[in-house]
Amino acid sequence: MFVGLFALILIAIGFAVSIVQVQAAVAAYTGGESIWSRSQLSAVIYLDRYARSGDPLDLEQARSWLSIPLSDRKARLAMEGESLDAEAARAGLIGGRNHPDDVDGMIWLVRNLSDIDAFQKAIVAWQQTDPGLLELVAIGDALEMNWSVAQPDLTQIALLRQQLTAANDGLQIFSLQFREAMGNAARWAADVLSIVSIIFLLFLAFMAWQISARLTRSVRRSAQNFRAIFEQAAVGIAQINSEGNVLDVNETLSKILGYSKPQLLVMRYKDLLHPEDWESGRLQQQEVMSGNTNSYTFQQRLMNSSGGSLWARLTVSIGHYQKTRTTNYIVVLEDVSESYRMSKELNYQANHDELTGLINRRAFERHLKHVVSQAQTEHGAHALCFVDLDQFKIVNDTSGHLAGDELLRQVAAIARHSLRESDVLARLGGDEFGIILRNLTMDAAAGITEKLRAALEDMVFTWEGRSHSVSCSIGVVPITNKDKSRLPRLIRLLNEPGRPRHSLYSKYLK
Template sequence: MAGSAAPSSRQHRLKTAALVSGLIVLVLVAAGFTVSVVQIQSAITAYVGGESIWSRAHLTAGIHLDAYAATGEEAELDAGHQWLRIPLGDMAARQAMEARELDREAARAGLLQGDNHPDDIAGMIWLFRYFGGLAPFERAIQAWRDTDPYLTELRDISLALAEERRSASPDRMRLLALRDRLSQVNDQLSVYAHRFRSAMGEAARWATQVLSIASIVFLALLAVLAWLLANRLTFLLRSSDQKFRAIFEQTAVGILQVGADGRMLDANQAAAEILGRPVDSLRSHRLEDLIHPEDRLLSESSRRDLLTGHTASYTVEQRLQKTGGDLLWARLTVSRMQEGQQGPGYFVVMLEDISESRRMAMKLSYQATHDELTGLLNRREFEHRLAAMLGQTRAEGGQHALCFIDLDQFKVVNDTSGHGAGDELLRQVSRLAADSVRERDVLARLGGDEFGLILEDCDLETASGIAEKLRAALEDIVFTWEGKSHSIGASIGVVPVSAQAPDISGLLRAVDIACYMAKEGGRNRVYLSAEDDQQLHRQQGEMAWLNRIQTALLENRFHLDAQLIVPSSGARPGLRYEVLIRLTGEEGQPIPPSAFLPAAERFGIINKLDRWVVTEVLSTLARHPDHLTQLEACHINLSGRSFDQPDFTGFVVAQIEQSRVPAHKLCFEITETAAAQNLSDVQDFMQRLAGLGCTFALDDFGTGVSSFSYLSLLSVDFLKIDGSFVRHIGDRPTDRAIVRAIHEIGHTLGMQTIAEFVETEAVRANLERLGVNYLQGFGLHRPRPLTDLLQEPPDTTALRVGVIPG
């Protein structure tokens, strides 16, 4: 018996040793399994938290870059670059982790740059390297990978904005295009962020399911040895629970456990901080009670799908109520958890505070549709609403009205009191205009001192009354800035918006012309245009000249005539003439200047003609050095619209220097009206060109309302007396007195005078008796091609001067 006991004892010890060995192995496996679970869950949580930081970073970068594009503040650019470093760091980390040979230091540096917690980085790298190839995680990684070109483009946009903003003359249209693309890139990044978040949520649920299955198998094995492992298993389960509880409590993402009845079972500290409520208080609330009443139905259909098993989770953005009634925007990702096949189950809600990103998105949306200075709608949004209204009118009928408002004398405020005064005046005008129209009407600033107004459900008669009320209110404004008072008015064009309107481009052209008609009629008035307005149709016909003039420039069908300017004393110190632009039609017929110059002036293409004239005159004179020796001065007319171009003065200077024509051989003629309307720009032009030696003539003098007041402000060498006073000088004592007064004032100021429209001997004799220095007109010399004048010998030209036909 004793002998049999010994083997039994040994066998027992062997079994015990085997069980102990098995226990040790199982403990090791359990420990390894538990650590793996913790690492996986921790790493998934870290990636979810990292995505929140990533989303906030690219949105904030977009806000700062858009602000830099609008203001040029370098601090905004620096802030944008600082925020952009976060998603770029994450991108660099992922690329390092995807490499065949893991560059751990580069991956760690990138994740740190991405503002991930240092303690999470090792787990994030481990999860990526060992589980990234699994389908659930691969989908999330692919969404992450798809953001690379957009992040690169976001960085390139920031560099393009910096380059454009730091240039001497930033291109406003390019800045607008870059801002628009910036918004599009940020929107696309948000889409991929949503995909990443959804995919990572699926991966988390997949991991939970896989780990649950593994746990079941593992527990089945433990059940065989339960009588040996009961105490140990209890300890392990308690330890595991504590670790999971630590993760639950310490994660930066809010987590709620919600029962099937909607009552919250548990909440972590992050959720309590987001909602501004103690954890114990949350456990006594229903989740529905925290959702803003207007948002409760947003997720109703998704919740039904989740309960019926048609979907595993859903994400919704809703307003939640904090303690005290404050609201926050939150993103809720809701997943259903089942406690056994027959259990009631519960819901896990991942909670993110997106109030700041929502506010930034709304700010970007507002900036994209509103004028920064006045707060009114901008041109883009105005045209969008006009198109919508036109589409509605075509579909449903009705009548509306479109108004175009152009402030009168606004440029005077800018020139005399500065752009700060102009900006403040525009703000005051915007507030007044908004108060003067109906609440449902659409008011926008279209650019500069131009405003657009859509009057909804309004016939022309009612629109006329509203426009007149607005005009009168603007006329009553007395704007004071630094002791100077300014009065303004407004020219307003009104056209109907009906189903017969062609498109918004046609409407905008029509209302622009109607505003022009108001200005032509004396300014500070309302011009009402019906659909059968013949005068408006004639103005639209003028617009056809735009293409004709552009084509003529391309086909080189312009040429120059010249008309001599004769000294009244008969002395001939040198040759002086004025160059005149002429146009040859498509079929070779001559076209008078009166046919195309008004259209060119009206629609802003006159500056191209001025540049063509300057270039052509200088290149022609440069090719005829012999002619230059006998030339006293060549007079070149300039339009006031050319001075609206900031580079025009530099262009003229460059042409003179390039041609090497002596600057004192050039006299630039500027009309009195153009000088008055562009006083500051004309003064700058004269000062710079006078430094080269050029002279200047004030053309059509005497027709302006403040003629003599401008003389002391301009460095003018010649006064060209308007022909309307010269033509009847022999018959009208008043005209003769005006000519005498202009001549005497000019001489007093050291200027010489030139009389235009000298057509008869009697007019010439009267002008010579008054002492006018130079004469010009058909009675002295009819305009001829400049090339003919260049080829005539000096003596031949002299013989043609001063010959009055009988």
């Protein structure tokens, strides 16, 4: 009997240690995913810069960042084989910037728990990133080949940038799926520990006089281990009660926000929120309170100790404590300010002309589709204008491309000043601009375009002592609900390369 009890105690301790190892490994994968996501996004940023600049240093930086998620991929492949290639797995995980002390636990988790549904979903999400990563490698090689020739194919480069954006979007989706799956796996491990602990405690109640001392030490050790995980986690963690008071925080959260732990423990969560984000997450919180979901993830701006703001990704879970009849929230916080800034910068670059700062052809087409649809449903009247500079080639030929670039910038500034705030102005390419005039008659559109034409004719462009007069050709096409057959052709026309500049307008004005 005593041998059985001793064996049971050993099994219980081993199980508790295993749960701690599982949660430590899950925490390591969560931190590793943050590094993976930041590295992948940085690789996309530098590949996009290389596509625009052709600077080999940008390509070198992109490949350096991309090597991190690729190294993680090599580690996973080594762990997924029929026989474990431990050396390759360790090298891959360390190459992925994971801490060497966490590597053994991470390998153990994949080798022993990957068939469990909670962990299998995370592994599948990880596997689904492979095509996207390999596509980034292929895009980098294709861009390098393009920029290695004397005259790069700018059209091909533009297509590669579009592929780059699409690949990045796909990878971000799988990254989020991996993070959510790992969060579910952590909760699953906690639930299993709770259930098994209850069963075990029921048995120990009958045999308490034999094993109470050992049980107390085991529980204390487990609590210390969990506390160590809480304090040493790579992400910020806070416990908040239902009234919004901060009950506990770890060291990482204090570093992210710049407050000391004693300062945070006398604050309310609302004190840390950006004033414009006080209501964000309210609907998700109501879903949790009603029992429809156990947790939710969203992004929110927080205020740090210096008065500045940062973007944070928050995962909020609810915990009910029947003994005290209270409800607390566990908030896991990750600083995503840099990722948010990079994503915003990438989105801006994808929709704006770098030279003039105007929106580009791609964004202009979206505006045009919206206005066309609006004309059909709201019976509004709008106008589509194409503007070509008549003297641009002369400026380029006589004063050089730098002069031509400056002329385009000045023309864009004059056009902005000549239009209304509601109008849409874009550079379509070369010396060609597109304008959408909203909610006006053709007579009013003619007045605005005449104002623009006169402003450009009054302009005298000077470059290195040489002066150039500027004139333009402007074509105006009405956008109404009366001629439905014309509207789809306008959208197709916008993307036709090399269309005639002047005959184009007369063709549609007839």
